[in-house]
Amino acid sequence: MRILVVIPAFNEGKNLGPLVQSIRNLDVKNVDVVVINDCSTDDTREVCAAYGITVVNLPCNLGIGGAVQTGYKYAYENGYDIAIQIDGDGQHRPEYIAELVKPIIDGQADMVIGSRFINYEGFKSTLLRRIGIKYFSILIKLLTKKTITDPTSGFRACNKKVIALFAKRYPVDYPEPESIVCLLRNGFSVLEIPVIMQERQSGKSSITSLKSIYYMVKVSLAVLIDRLRKQMI
Amino acid sequence: MTPSIELQTILMIGSVLSGIIIVNLIRKYQLELKYTMLWLILILVTIIVSIFPQVFVFISKIMGIQVPSNAVFLFVSFGCFALIFSLTLTVSKLTVKTKELTQEIGLLKLRLHQFEEANYREAQYKDQHYN
Numbered sequence: 001m002r003i004l005v006v007i008p009a010f011n012e013g014k015n016l017g018p019l020v021q022s023i024r025n026l027d028v029k030n031v032d033v034v035v036i037n038d039c040s041t042d043d044t045r046e047v048c049a050a051y052g053i054t055v056v057n058l059p060c061n062l063g064i065g066g067a068v069q070t071g072y073k074y075a076y077e078n079g080y081d082i083a084i085q086i087d088g089d090g091q092h093r094p095e096y097i098a099e100l101v102k103p104i105i106d107g108q109a110d111m112v113i114g115s116r117f118i119n120y121e122g123f124k125s126t127l128l129r130r131i132g133i134k135y136f137s138i139l140i141k142l143l144t145k146k147t148i149t150d151p152t153s154g155f156r157a158c159n160k161k162v163i164a165l166f167a168k169r170y171p172v173d174y175p176e177p178e179s180i181v182c183l184l185r186n187g188f189s190v191l192e193i194p195v196i197m198q199e200r201q202s203g204k205s206s207i208t209s210l211k212s213i214y215y216m217v218k219v220s221l222a223v224l225i226d227r228l229r230k231q232m233i
Numbered sequence: 234m235t236p237s238i239e240l241q242t243i244l245m246i247g248s249v250l251s252g253i254i255i256v257n258l259i260r261k262y263q264l265e266l267k268y269t270m271l272w273l274i275l276i277l278v279t280i281i282v283s284i285f286p287q288v289f290v291f292i293s294k295i296m297g298i299q300v301p302s303n304a305v306f307l308f309v310s311f312g313c314f315a316l317i318f319s320l321t322l323t324v325s326k327l328t329v330k331t332k333e334l335t336q337e338i339g340l341l342k343l344r345l346h347q348f349e350e351a352n353y354r355e356a357q358y359k360d361q362h363y364n
Contacts, residue, residue, distance in 0.1 A: 059336070221270075225266070
């Protein structure tokens with residue numbers, strides 16, 4: 001089983017070094033790391049070179065969806081069995097990688113999501129954002145009858161079949177909820193495991209308060225329209 | 234003065250139809266939702282106005298426009314300007330991205346060329362000195 005950890009990074013130079021170090025210190029075999037540098041304006045490129053990290057330096061800013069999809073394309077082309085998505089801001093703890101991967105190795109699920117809202121431990125974001133997450137959770141429940149407690153979590157692992165699908169099609173911005181609905185529509189199984197997340201170590205989140213209303217509407221529409229799709233992929 | 238029920242129905246049918254066409258194109262992955270948001274908002278406004286045409290009587294009174302239909306024309310042209318402007322914005326962003334991509338590919342081609350050249354020379358050198 002070859003595992004690839006995909007880290008989308010936009011101006012995360014300060015966080016990347018320690019994060020990759022802790023992934024390398026993990027007790028899991030055959031783990032490779034690829035950083036997708038989404039045209040950062042800080043020293044992300046230099047940090048990756050200094051730590052000897054495999055890095056894809058994108059020539060222009062694609063946003064989170066395009067960056068993550070680059071990682072899935074890399075995983076697909078290089079024949080990885082499992083791809084793990086982990087945010088570059090230090091929110092996600094690499095210790096959970098083994099737990100995240102286990103259901104996929106056992107064949108229990110096609111995708112595993114690390115959820116903050118199963119055990120309600122650790123940092124759970126601001127109240128407003130929690131309301132937004134709950135809203136998406138209810139929307140997905142209504143549309144697919146499947147309970148996803150943390151649909152916006154960017155801490156996920158998926159198997160070869162899902163890598164192939166994501167390499168071909170992945171939503172552009174704020175992609176997590178839409179991609180879950182797309183997977184469920186295509187008959188893939190999605191499983192959640194409890195994780196503890198941390199507050200971001202440094203830098204700013206890409207989602208500001210004004211944008212969040214736009215995103216709520218846009219993602220709702222995207223999820224609704226996805227329900228109207230019937231064909232594979 | 235309120236518009237006829239016929240006009241209201243035509244407006245209504247027209248906007249609902251265009252809404253269906255747009256959603257269907259998104260469904261088939263031929264349109265990107267990001268760039269159709271403004272269209273969908275305009276369609277929603279048109280539907281609301283076709284149900285409650287009194288809105289424009291009210292607006293024209295506030296703005297001091299004598300005939301409500303003139304207020305309609307004013308807002309329609311505003312809507313068009315907004316759409317055209319969003320297109321200009323998108324085209325500008327795309328132009329920058331295409332430029333960056335072209336430069337990146339040009340530089341990559343040069344590096345590949347230099348790499349090949351160096352390889353070729355190395356092979357020639359080996360040929361001359363070891364055979």
